[in-house]
Amino acid sequence: MADMKKKFTVLAVDDTPENLDVVKGILAHEYVVKVAINGPMALKIAEKQPPDLILLDIMMPGMDGYEVCRKLKSNPATRDVPVIFLTAMDQTSDEASGFELGAADYITKPVNPPILEARVKTHLALKESMDELQKAYGIIKVQKDRMEDELNIGRDIQMSMLPLEFPAFPDRNELSVHALLKPAREVGGDFYDFFFVNDDEICLVVGDVSGKGVPAALFMAVTKTMIKTRAMDDRSPASIVTRVNDEMSADNPSCMFVTLFIAICNVRTGKFRFTNAGHNPPYIRRSTGVLEHLDQRHGPIIGAVEGVAYKENDTMLLSGDTAFIFTDGVTEAMDTGSQLYSESRLEDVLGTTKNNTVEDLVNESLASVESFADGAEQADDITILAFCLNAEPGQSIGHRAQFVIDAELSEIERINHRLDDFAKEHEVSNGIIQKLKIAIDELVTNIISHGFVDGDDQSIEISFDCSDKQLIVEIIDEGVPFNVFEAAKPDTTLSIEDREIGGLGTLLVNELIDEVAYQRRNNTNVVSLTMNLRNE
Amino acid sequence: MEISVREASGVNILDLSGSLDTNTSQAAEDKVNNLLAAGHDKILFNFKELNYISSSGLRVLLATAKKLKVSGGLMTVCSLNPVVQEVFDISGFAGILSLASDEEEALASF
Numbered sequence: 001m002a003d004m005k006k007k008f009t010v011l012a013v014d015d016t017p018e019n020l021d022v023v024k025g026i027l028a029h030e031y032v033v034k035v036a037i038n039g040p041m042a043l044k045i046a047e048k049q050p051p052d053l054i055l056l057d058i059m060m061p062g063m064d065g066y067e068v069c070r071k072l073k074s075n076p077a078t079r080d081v082p083v084i085f086l087t088a089m090d091q092t093s094d095e096a097s098g099f100e101l102g103a104a105d106y107i108t109k110p111v112n113p114p115i116l117e118a119r120v121k122t123h124l125a126l127k128e129s130m131d132e133l134q135k136a137y138g139i140i141k142v143q144k145d146r147m148e149d150e151l152n153i154g155r156d157i158q159m160s161m162l163p164l165e166f167p168a169f170p171d172r173n174e175l176s177v178h179a180l181l182k183p184a185r186e187v188g189g190d191f192y193d194f195f196f197v198n199d200d201e202i203c204l205v206v207g208d209v210s211g212k213g214v215p216a217a218l219f220m221a222v223t224k225t226m227i228k229t230r231a232m233d234d235r236s237p238a239s240i241v242t243r244v245n246d247e248m249s250a251d252n253p254s255c256m257f258v259t260l261f262i263a264i265c266n267v268r269t270g271k272f273r274f275t276n277a278g279h280n281p282p283y284i285r286r287s288t289g290v291l292e293h294l295d296q297r298h299g300p301i302i303g304a305v306e307g308v309a310y311k312e313n314d315t316m317l318l319s320g321d322t323a324f325i326f327t328d329g330v331t332e333a334m335d336t337g338s339q340l341y342s343e344s345r346l347e348d349v350l351g352t353t354k355n356n357t358v359e360d361l362v363n364e365s366l367a368s369v370e371s372f373a374d375g376a377e378q379a380d381d382i383t384i385l386a387f388c389l390n391a392e393p394g395q396s397i398g399h400r401a402q403f404v405i406d407a408e409l410s411e412i413e414r415i416n417h418r419l420d421d422f423a424k425e426h427e428v429s430n431g432i433i434q435k436l437k438i439a440i441d442e443l444v445t446n447i448i449s450h451g452f453v454d455g456d457d458q459s460i461e462i463s464f465d466c467s468d469k470q471l472i473v474e475i476i477d478e479g480v481p482f483n484v485f486e487a488a489k490p491d492t493t494l495s496i497e498d499r500e501i502g503g504l505g506t507l508l509v510n511e512l513i514d515e516v517a518y519q520r521r522n523n524t525n526v527v528s529l530t531m532n533l534r535n536e
Numbered sequence: 537m538e539i540s541v542r543e544a545s546g547v548n549i550l551d552l553s554g555s556l557d558t559n560t561s562q563a564a565e566d567k568v569n570n571l572l573a574a575g576h577d578k579i580l581f582n583f584k585e586l587n588y589i590s591s592s593g594l595r596v597l598l599a600t601a602k603k604l605k606v607s608g609g610l611m612t613v614c615s616l617n618p619v620v621q622e623v624f625d626i627s628g629f630a631g632i633l634s635l636a637s638d639e640e641e642a643l644a645s646f
Contacts, residue, residue: 434588441590492628505591
């Protein structure tokens with residue numbers, strides 16, 4: 001069988017031809033041996049075709065061995081060729097200066113054949129391993145560069161999807177929103193978004209895609225686009241998330257996930273409805289300084305399980321209340337000792353900076369995380385979004401007032417007070433207000449008693465609208481579809497003994513109010529009551 | 537809403553002020569039931585200070601009227617403002633209950 005192993009080339013350099021013959025005699029049976037009788041000749045041969053090893057005499061006329069070695073080591077082509085000095089001198093100080101020049105070893109003359117053979121073999125083996133490592137490193141480097149390119153492309157896609165212009169809504173004084181995303185070098189697929197779905201309602205989104213690079217960025221882009229599309233014709237965060245999850249999990253071969261927090265806030269009423277799909281819970285910082293953790297969870301991460309019906313909760317934002325939404329890159333940021341930043345540190349920041357703008361709040365939070373990390377490498381994307389209401393919700397803006405009540409009978413009193421204030425402001429007569437109060441009493445009682453399937457945390461939206469001709473009251477609930485005006489009319493001609501009270505409320509509403517209307521709009525029942533003002 | 541009870545010429549007069557609606561009708565019904573339980577059978581609802589009434593309030597009036605009908609008692613409602621009068625007209629209560637324009641006229645009807 002032919003020896004497939006490559007034959008190594010050894011270059012021997014010595015000004016004494018006899019010495020070269022000795023070396024040749026020892027090595028020629030196993031290696032290709034080239035010879036040079038002075039320094040310049042050795043350099044020429046080495047540069048033309050670098051040998052695998054050089055045996056180098058130190059004491060040579062003209063250019064000595066040290067000088068040859070120095071030149072070999074300064075030439076990239078020959079730098080990595082191991083050099084063994086061959087010399088009659090055996091002083092350790094000379095050995096030291098040779099090693100400083102990068103010599104691999106020393107062999108003293110006269111040469112002991114087995115020692116020469118052994119040393120040469122060892123250093124060639126070392127050289128071979130080194131070459132293999134270099135080659136492997138080269139391959140790794142190519143792969144690494146390619147991965148980094150991909151990460152960079154992913155990062156570019158990710159950042160290009162975000163709204164980056166602030167202030168975001170310069171002509172909307174009733175709210176302010178600020179957000180930032182600080183990408184980690186490698187892992188990360190965070191995103192945020194905010195947009196108005198109609199004149200009054202703004203949708204806020206913060207998400208965290210598993211994975212990295214181009215696939216994560218594309219997954220994020222699809223999720224973000226789908227949310228926005230869904231939000232445009234769906235007022236419920238739970239319903240949006242449910243539909244997005246169904247689509248994302250139906251065709252998800254790469255098994256990517258995204259955690260998601262989505263809220264829809266009515267900037268007039270302050271009603272803040274939200275769904276948390278496997279995301280870390282945000283905070284509401286009340287204008288009073290009280291910090292609330294929105295720790296309700298409404299379903300698993302998006303993309304994992306098809307057919308999950310997500311739920312939602314709501315809360316009310318008042319003027320000065322701030323919603324603080326973020327990703328776990330904040331709380332799980334590490335310092336150099338691998339300590340986590342943690343929620344308690346974030347709560348300290350949110351608790352101490354009280355009267356700042358959303359922009360300050362976002363920046364101060366990031367600064368706090370960065371100062372904690374103290375130069376430790378950022379392991380995950382950091383995303384922070386802060387949203388604040390600046391106007392007192394429900395205050396009449398122009399000729400309109402809008403607010404939300406809990407679905408409780410005692411809340412009717414609150415509607416009445418608001419209606420009194422509104423009436424005073426718009427000089428509406430007492431008779432009209434009395435009739436409206438009767439109608440509201442009937443309708444709201446009806447909604448609360450019959451409209452909701454489960455009794456948890458329901459609310460009803462009320463709005464008053466006034467022009468110089470009409471006053472319109474709207475009552476909006478999310479209960480089961482029910483047109484109250486289709487209910488059977490009672491027989492009002494019966495005697496006391498035979499009279500039933502049912503249905504009387506609706507009759508009163510129909511008769512007392514100039515114009516009534518019912519419509520099913522975006523999964524809500526909308527009843528509007530119109531009173532004409534000119535007849536008076 | 538506030539309810540006070542006084543007696544004149546053997547008639548128990550309930551003065552109601554504010555509104556008689558979902559949130560207040562239970563208190564009104566309790567007051568009336570106490571009177572009926574104590575054997576009083578001449579009841580006058582004086583609505584002079586009442587702003588408005590909803591169907592919950594009408595239910596209290598109807599229940600009271602039914603009970604007095606059985607026991608042979610009498611019940612009158614007086615001093616309705618225009619909106620309350622309109623509610624009585626719409627609901628047909630104007631036709632089945634005894635109404636009076638003021639307290640003097642009402643007391644004369646017992």
